[in-house]
Amino acid sequence: MDDGEAMTLIPNRHAVDEMLEVIGLDSIEDLFGDIPSSVRRELDLHPQLTEWEVEERIIRLHDSNVLRSVPTFRGGGVYAHHVPAAVLEIMGRNEFYTSYTPYQPELSQGMLQTIFEYQSLMSRLLNMDVVNASMYDGATALGEAARMALRISKKRNTILVPENIAPGKASVLENYLKGTGAELVKVPFDGRTGMLDTEALTKVVTEDTAALYVESPNRFGVLEGSLPELRSMLDKALLIVGVDPFSLGLLAPPGDFEADMVIGEGQPLGLPMNFGGPLLGIFAARKKYARQMPGRLVGMTEDRAGKRAFCMTLMTREQHIRRHRATSNICSNEGLCSVAAAVYMSLIGPRLRDLALQSYDNAHYLASQLAGIDGIGSPAYSGSFFNEFTVSCGTDPEAVVKRMKDRGIDPGIPITTPDQGDLMLVAATELHTREHLDHYIEAFREVVS
């Protein structure tokens, strides 16, 4: 056996004979004697590599990705917010990242208390009773929320979603509902404001409506002005609200509007963009629905000596106990990402308002400056917005992106809307300086003129 780099990860290759003797077998091959020869296959990969050979290969791939000095203006759920060094440092604690689901609470108090603090901090940010220890991402959290709404409301079979929901999110939701037989009904939006068309909403809420999903900010970055009234328009149907947790430094939490469930993408709270994963699916609900929730929950309790302790709880909801009657199949989740969010919220604390304000200011400065350019609609919808807005470019947004990139700016995400055709979705964060923004505006002026 070759003694290369990879082999140092496997300690017992020099003890094989000694171990086989205890087992009572003659060769390694005997350990695999129960695999029929007809299904035997060898690997056809490559010879093992040294650590530095692998590094060289990966760094070559790394170098062919484009990194810009100006942070991206793309958002749509994942944003170029600041990731504090202390967050990465704590995520890198071996005791955390090399552990698994804390099935044995006595050995896992660190992870359990951290998750409990995540649940508690997030619950304050959302003003919701209960938060689970994570879903895969915002889209799958929505899928699970819709399924939970169907469980709670039993015979009701329709889920209402805004017509301007992002297509990818809608696709994930459809897949999560495929096995339920539930119907997805789209609620139109107001073409002027980009908000929910509440008149149209009253017409589609029926006795069959299990839940309405509404998001604020929505796909266009627009804040849902009808949030304070929605609860009263739904009768017995449940209200699921999608949020950007970062915006809640500034915006009223969904719990203030009597949301039954809240979902969101937690990446803005201390996670790198990572090409879209791992992310953090936020999932919250009112306490009375806790037993219908998917995913892990950590509770505070005591140990035998009466000392404060933490453990996973309400596990009879979960697949390893309830099997096909479980509330969800989820097992591995995004635990370490919830650790990151807990550290982030502890570190930033009430300053989240300042960071949110900076993002707000930057986006509003950009939007108003772009509006001053001939032929540009900015924002393309008039509803109020936080840090993201749509721009009508007067030309193909794809072409704008291409030419802006030549000028060092990744200006936004081209999206297609049902009423205004192709627009560009632009997000600014606290990382964008006035210089970046003016650079953007100048480059934009050049490419559209």
Added chain:
Amino acid sequence: MTFRQATHDEPTVFEHGRFWKDAEALKDLVDRIGDGIPDALLRKDLDLPSMTEGEVVRHFVKLSQMNHGVDTGFYPLGSCTMKYNPKVSERLAGLPGFTSLHPDQTDEEVQGALELMHRLEEQLCIIGGVDAVSLQPAAGAHGEFLGMLVARAYHESIGEGPEMDGTGRHEVIVPDTAHGTNPASAAMAGYDVVEIRSNEDGTVDLDALQAALGPSTAAFMLTNPNTLGIFEPDVERIAAMVHEAGALLYYDGANLNAIMGKTTPGAMGFDIVHFNLHKTFGTPHGGGGPGSGPVGVTSKLERFLPVPRIVKKDGLFRRDWDCPESVGKIHSYLGNFGILLRAHVYIELFGNDLEKVSEMAVLNSNYLAARLKEAYPMPFKELRKHEFVLSGSRLKECGARTIDLAKHLADEGFHPPTVYFPLIVDEAIMIEPTETESLETLDAFAETMIRFAGDDECKTMKDTPKMTSVQRVDEVKAAKEMVLTWDLRKDADNE
């Protein structure tokens, strides 16, 4: 040597932090924002604790010290493959050209990321013996769910899909030894779950399978080696029976660490396979995740895989959305890229020597089983793969149970094995040592387990653990009081 876990009476961040109510805060905000956002949508207060960076770091470092990980000690948690995670993966995954990529950047700008994913897909095709792979699922159970959606789409395409009125192929069969995620995933995709009993060897009962198979069967989900660590000897016959019935054979990849370089799920006749990258390919488990659960399929099912597919066209790697029969999306983006990257690094390191990984994992497991089978009954046959299941039933004679053994092991610095699973073994103790543990560690664990089986130790187990940061935790109280957040503790006080 005595073990003692770090013990800090560490308050929560709510007790550490300072809070101040700023009466002017809302008014300031209203003035500042002006007409930008309606007042009703603005936040009135934000009662998060305020701490310095130093305080935050001390707090979480202390908490981390009260946590057992692979980097602190042996972690033989069955079915979870808690192997050592090579550090080079962490270093490479932290490079800014990966962490700072936005998922919507154009294809030309993310060539390295897409090429890496494309390569990983090819490598998983080889390891799994499948024709195509999607990297989108974020965990094993997510992969199972995707596999079930693919099965649905396939049967729908030939007019045999499950209907709400209970016709079509609406049943999925699982053995009674299956992971809980299998039946849960099938149910989530709208299938009725049919569970079949194992035979007296702990493997699939072919008669029971035959009786369950029929025109209603969509798929049979199987783990091989199964959760007892036993390789299913009739797997080819099983594949033939399942295919004969018009159903698909699904491979739960939780136990892939046992067979790399020896066989592939594809060679055994499986149509759909999920991989657990966090198990087999050495990516860290993150205290519960993130993981990654790619799905591989045979060529006839490729067209149903999620969009976008990663393709190479005209010398460029691209995301291809033009797949009309695709099930659509199951994740916001392309999956857990950071984990995919680490798994690719792991596969690059080992290459064909992944076979050695499996050989040593199986050697370690059988060695430990051989050392323990006298002290603890090991139901079913002896030759196991990467894990094995003992019974703690004999502990009852001295008034203890498997859960007490688990807590007692914690006192010696060992993370306990998986307990009470699989369900068909009384007082189950499921042990998976993995290939990265040394003979010395295995021996120390074996000697401890043997000592615990003796009367003296057995009697004191009920009082353990004592050396961990807390003693036996009251899980009943947790479920009853439901203090799920710091603020909810007031509810519990009032009741």
